Amino acid sequence: MPPSVRRRAGDLLLWAVVAAPVAYAGLTPPWPRHAVxxxxxxxxxxxLAVALGRRWPLAALLAVVFGSLVDGNFVFxxxxxxxxxxxxxxxxxRVAAVFAAIAVAGTAVNLGLLGTNPETWFLLASVxxxxxxxxxxxxxxxxxxxxxxxxxxxxxxxxxxxRRAAVERVRLRExxxxxxxxHDSLGHDLSLIALRAAALELAADxxxxxxxxxxxxxxxxxxxxxxxxxxxxxxxxxxxxSLRPAGETVAELxxxxxxxxxxxxxxxxxxxxxxxxxVAHAVHRVVREALTNAARYAPGAPVTVTVDRAGGEVxxxxxNGPAPDGPLPGPASHGSxxxxxxxxxxxxxxxxxxxxxxxxxxxxxxxxxxxAPAVVDADRPDAPGAGRSGGLAGSAGDGLREDxxxxxxxxxxxxxxxxxxxxxxxxxxxxxxxxxxxxxxxxLVLALVYYPLATAGAVLDRSGYERLRLGxxxxxxxxxxxxxxxxxxxxxxxxxxxxxxxPFAEPTWRLCFTDGRLVSKERIAQ
Numbered sequence: 001m002p003p004s005v006r007r008r009a010g011d012l013l014l015w016a017v018v019a020a021p022v023a024y025a026g027l028t029p030p031w032p033r034h035a036v037x038x039x040x041x042x043x044x045x046x047x048l049a050v051a052l053g054r055r056w057p058l059a060a061l062l063a064v065v066f067g068s069l070v071d072g073n074f075v076f077x078x079x080x081x082x083x084x085x086x087x088x089x090x091x092x093x094r095v096a097a098v099f100a101a102i103a104v105a106g107t108a109v110n111l112g113l114l115g116t117n118p119e120t121w122f123l124l125a126s127v128x129x130x131x132x133x134x135x136x137x138x139x140x141x142x143x144x145x146x147x148x149x150x151x152x153x154x155x156x157x158x159x160x161x162x163r164r165a166a167v168e169r170v171r172l173r174e175x176x177x178x179x180x181x182x183h184d185s186l187g188h189d190l191s192l193i194a195l196r197a198a199a200l201e202l203a204a205d206x207x208x209x210x211x212x213x214x215x216x217x218x219x220x221x222x223x224x225x226x227x228x229x230x231x232x233x234x235x236x237x238x239x240x241x242s243l244r245p246a247g248e249t250v251a252e253l254x255x256x257x258x259x260x261x262x263x264x265x266x267x268x269x270x271x272x273x274x275x276x277x278x279v280a281h282a283v284h285r286v287v288r289e290a291l292t293n294a295a296r297y298a299p300g301a302p303v304t305v306t307v308d309r310a311g312g313e314v315x316x317x318x319x320n321g322p323a324p325d326g327p328l329p330g331p332a333s334h335g336s337x338x339x340x341x342x343x344x345x346x347x348x349x350x351x352x353x354x355x356x357x358x359x360x361x362x363x364x365x366x367x368x369x370x371x372a373p374a375v376v377d378a379d380r381p382d383a384p385g386a387g388r389s390g391g392l393a394g395s396a397g398d399g400l401r402e403d404x405x406x407x408x409x410x411x412x413x414x415x416x417x418x419x420x421x422x423x424x425x426x427x428x429x430x431x432x433x434x435x436x437x438x439x440x441x442x443x444l445v446l447a448l449v450y451y452p453l454a455t456a457g458a459v460l461d462r463s464g465y466e467r468l469r470l471g472x473x474x475x476x477x478x479x480x481x482x483x484x485x486x487x488x489x490x491x492x493x494x495x496x497x498x499x500x501x502x503p504f505a506e507p508t509w510r511l512c513f514t515d516g517r518l519v520s521k522e523r524i525a526q
Contacts, residue, residue: 007054011050011051011053011054014050014053014080015046015047015050017080018046018049018050018064018076018077018080018081019042019043019046019047021073021076021077022039022042022043022046022071022073022074022077023039023043024073025071025073026038026039026042027039038070038071042067042070042071042073042074045063045064045067046064046067046074046077048060048063049061049063049064049067049077049081053081053084053088054088057081057084057085057087057088057089058085058089058094058095058098060081060084060085061078061081061082061084061085061095061098061132062098063081064077064078064081065078065102065132075127075131078127078131078132078135079131079132079135080135082131082132082133082134082135082136082139083135083136083138083139084139085136085139086135086136086137086138086139086140086141086142086143087139087140087142087143088139088143089140092140095136099128099132099133099136102128102132103125103128106124106125106128107121107125110124117485119485151420151423154420155420186228190221190224190225190228193217193221194218194221194222194225197214197215197217197218197221198214198218200214200217201214201215201218248284249284250266250268250283250284250287250305250307251266251268253284253287253288253291254266254287254291254305257291257295257303260295262291262294262295262303263300263301263302263303264291264303264304264305265302265303265304265305266305266307267304267305267306267307267308268305268306268307268308269307269308269309269310275309275314275369276369276370278347278348279314279348279350279367279368279369281344281348282344282345282347282348282350282365282367283307283314283316283365283367285341285344286316286318286341286344286345286352286363286365287305287307287316287318289338289340289341289363290305290318290320290363291303291305291318293318293320293361293363294318294320294361297323297361298320298321298322298323298360298361299323299324300323300324301320301321301322301323301324301360302320302321303318303319303320303321304317304318304319304320305317305318306318306319309369312368312369312370313350313366313367313368313369314366314367314369315364315365315366315367316364316365316367317362317363317364317365318362318363318364319357319360319361319362319363320360320361320362321358321359321360322358322359322360323360338354341354341363342354345365345367348367349367349368350365350366350367350368351365351366352364352365353365455498455500455505456482457480457481457482458480458482458483458484458497458498458505459480459497459498459499459500459505460479460480460497460498460499460508460509461499461500462499464478465499465509465521465523468511468518468521469518470518470519470520470521471517471518471519472517472518473516473517474513474516474517474518475516477518479495479497479511480497483495483496483497484496484497484498484505484506484507484508485507486507487507487524490510491512493512493513493514494510494511494512494513495510495511495512495513496509496510496511496524497509497511507524508523508524509521509522509523509524510522510523510524
């Protein structure tokens with residue numbers, strides 16, 4: 001089932017669940033006036049809340065809270081949307097502010113305007129706490145648990161990448177050693193052969209035919225030495241696809257990118273002249289990798305290539321705009337292309353900078369024209385470019401971006417993943433404590449607020465109760481100005497007072513009057 005269809009089916013099921021209590025109450029007699037319109041409006045409001053729930057979960061929660069002012073059956077939907085708000089909301093500040101505003105406004109309306117008794121206010125506040133705040137905290141805890149699981153997966157992936165990178169470094173270091181051994185042994189032997197051939201070619205007593213054969217041998221050895229150098233270069237630096245065409249310029253590279261459909265604007269210095277071979281190779285590599293990056297991550301975006309030679313250095317930059325339709329599909333890049341490019345520029349004595357710019361991406365390199373190239377320690381496995389001649393291996397398909405184009409290696413990414421995992425674990429533990437500790441704390445605060453409201457002017461202590469005499473006029477008893485809420489099913493003509501028991505100040509004394517005289521008094525069993 002496609003995700004969009006699954007989401008719509010889930011929303012429809014959610015609407016049916018939260019609408020069931022409202023619909024049942026609306027379809028059950030007796031029917032009040034405008035019952036049909038009220039039911040239709042309630043169901044439409046629930047549908048609106050479900051529709052808003054994925055994108056604006058807080059607005060959906062507010063919709064059902066306001067609906068409870070008209071129809072008390074909306075209270076069954078409040079826990080559901082509170083939980084979803086916790087699952088779907090990234091931050092907690094706005095939701096907490098909304099709950100606080102509802103509590104303050106509800107208290108002011110009920111106690112200040114409507115004159116609601118404290119017991120009813122306490123009941124409404126408890127509904128807000130256990131039907132609103134507690135489910136929201138559970139949803140937030142579930143969100144943190146999901147984030148913890150995702151962080152664990154990323155950490156495992158980062159560790160696996162680091163393991164593969166370590167294996168690759170060992171493999172490349174061994175390749176470099178093999179290449180160096182071949183160069184040292186075969187190159188030395190071939191040089192000796194060429195030297196002996198040259199000596200034979202110059203020998204005065206050698207017949208012309210043999211001298212010609214010696215010259216051919218010397219030329220063959222020189223060609224073999226050159227081929228050996230090329231083979232070792234390929235062994236030291238892996239490349240996906242074909243090698244760079246001999247003598248290919250940046251302009252030809254840009255023309256090839258244009259032929260492939262990339263919108264490229266080349267701005268090259270007309271007086272730049274020829275560049276040193278190592279610098280020219282580095283410039284070509286920067287442009288090639290950056291164009292590959294633009295084609296993969298910003299297809300259809302305009303690209304500007306600038307090559308400027310001035311002040312003893314050459315500056316090359318490749319800048320692409322934002323992607324109109326997003327990156328091309330494919331596996332995630334591990335940033336090896338950028339690592340290879342950075343090392344290639346470093347070996348040429350330059351520096352490379354790459355990162356987002358203006359909604360797109362920019363790759364900039366500055367290379368000196370006369371500086372000596374940097375040296376790579378091929379025996380150090382953790383060295384950038386270890387075991388490679390002329391830079392890290394990085395194919396055009398590697399891409400340049402990961403983690404915002406920072407170019408950090410697998411160890412850095414593994415460290416970031418471990419740090420994110422620790423942070424996710426800390427947030428999950430904190431959410432668990434808050435989810436169960438906050439309701440208990442809020443309930444205690446609620447009881448502390450409710451107690452003075454319930455006892456104000458309604459407390460009859462034991463000594464005052466003992467002084468009451470049967471048959472006395474009520475007006476002469478000096479009773480508190482306010483009674484406690486009577487228990488259900490109380491007989492008429494009786495009054496109830498509390499002794500101030502904590503935390504709910506339940507009725508303690510029952511006083512019954514006939515014709516304004518006290519005829520009975522008793523303590524209510526609690």
